[in-house]
Amino acid sequence: MKRLVLTLAIMLVCCFTASAVLAGGGGPPKNLIKGFFIKVNPDHTAIFKMDVTGEERTLKLSEDIKPEDVPMNRKVLVTLKTEGHEITNEVKRISIMFINLPASKVVALLVVGLIGGLLSGFIGSGGAFVLTPSMMSLGVPGAVAVASNMCHKFPKAMVGAYKRWKYGQADVKLGLFMAASAIVGVQIGIQIQKYILDHWGNAGSNLYVSLMFVIILVVVGTYVFYDAYKLSKGGKEAETTKLALALQKINLPPMIHFKQAGIRISIWFTIPVGVATGMLAATIAVGGFIGVPGLIYVIGASAVVASATELVIAFVMGMWGSIQWGLSGLIDIRLTLLILAASLFGVQLGALGTTYVKDYMIKIVMGAVMLIVSVSRGAKIPGYLADLGLRPPLSPETTALYDAISFWALVAALGAAGIIISAAMIRGMLQARAEGS
């Protein structure tokens, strides 16, 4: 009976997912085309053979693209210039779709995958915020980086969710309810993005994303960190927040009992948290930064249950996203599988690490990561303000400095998380071994 209910719930989510996929939204930008250049003409145009359809198009090359720079007979992604809503026939940028993978890049992908997985297994999300920029810095085109990362995220989340369900931490029912509302949130998030893109262009959209990132991460991250600090000092067990207790008392049907989380709450209070998770996922690609704190402070789950349940949400949403990106044929499976090779170790290590630490440790890692990542995004804001003409343009040196701060802050976030989790886990294991012998 239990299995039947679970299967039905999964089917419901799948139907919802399928309808959302068919309804469109998300996925790659419309001005991105995929295929091969077969000839460059003397009049600064080139013949482009579209992938799949085989249709040949004559594209105008923009002035800054030299004819000798056009890669011939290699699969490329071409970004076309847009004027308002219209997509022109002029090439803005050409990116090689499949980068060469020398041993150094393979090692880089494995290392980032391992630590990203560790973080994901431990706090329920993470990895994505550093994997996509890392892949881009290895030369992977942005859309392919997002797609390949998404395709690695859902199997990783699935393995992590399974492990943590086995440990009695993941509430699958709560995860599925949250995921269904998160998908609605993603659609809303995409619509907001489109509105901003239409009115203020790319620079406006970038500024909006960065501002949202910094504001949410600083506010929520500081609160999570402060809460964890208080708990670690007092040595007390975490208590359910007053807000969550008050919401659980309100009898607004339908009331749902989430057994694993030990919560009975109205669906009308889980929906906003799910929608907010989805909106954030559509905006900054890391929904878990709002999903996990939302589950803890609004719904009333413990940090262990919240971070485990977030993996269920990440699985459903990652699968939905991967199908969308796969429909456009942008997943580089080599990258996906290389990251997966290491992250499947990382995610299981992170998951079993949660069984050795106190609840507040998850909050410490989460708060620390959120705050360091906000520095990374904050460093991008001056550049976007300059793009919008809201401040004088930055010198190339300053731009390079801000870019370096942004990238290294991400590396620092990952490094700090890796060290805190490993240290806490080793300490917990040694303690358990000493008690057992």
Added chain:
Amino acid sequence: MKPKKSKGPLAIKTLIFGAISGALYYLLFSNVDWVTTTYTMGGWHTVYPVGTALIFSFVHGAFASNFLSLLGIEPKGGH
């Protein structure tokens, strides 16, 4: 003292899943041109990358799980 479990069956399982995982990785990367072309055709071909990611996660995930257990890295309470 807790009774020590024999690690023999675990080692065999790790070896089997490791061999399958290694073979799958070899198969994919030795046919990389065909794979990258077919997997990025778009449309229904989305089944290829999504399905492959799922299969690899089952096999390689099982290998990783057994390998960690073999190293003695187990969750607290031995779930």
